[in-house]
Amino acid sequence: MAAxxxxxxxxxxxxxxxxxxxxxxxxxxxxxxxxxxxxKFNPNSAAAARLSRSNPRRRRRG
Structure with missing residues (x-):
């Protein structure tokens, strides 16, 4: 429930x-x-990780 x-x-x-x-x-x-x-609430969130970067629209090359 807490999750x-x-x-x-x-x-x-x-x-x-x-x-x-x-x-x-x-x-x-x-x-x-x-x-x-x-x-902090969901460390596995890809969206939050993307938005926390300095330039979220720029995609990194693999």
Whole structure:
């Protein structure tokens, strides 16, 4: 039950981070801090890991 609650909280923080991402430079700090909060609740979240990077839209080459 606690894991499900953690996932729900992580999703809320991910939504905040995604909204901040749309703000561009002004939302950069909010995006990164919200993504870090999401990672605290769900460390395996690929979306939170992507949003916590300095430039989430840039894809790394393999």
């Amino acid at each position: 499900a609650e953690g996932n729900e909280r992580a999703l809320v923080w991910i939504r905040i981070a995604e909204t901040a991402e749309l703000m561009g430079r002004k939302g950069k700090d909010l995006r990164r801090s919200a993504a870090r909060q999401a990672l």
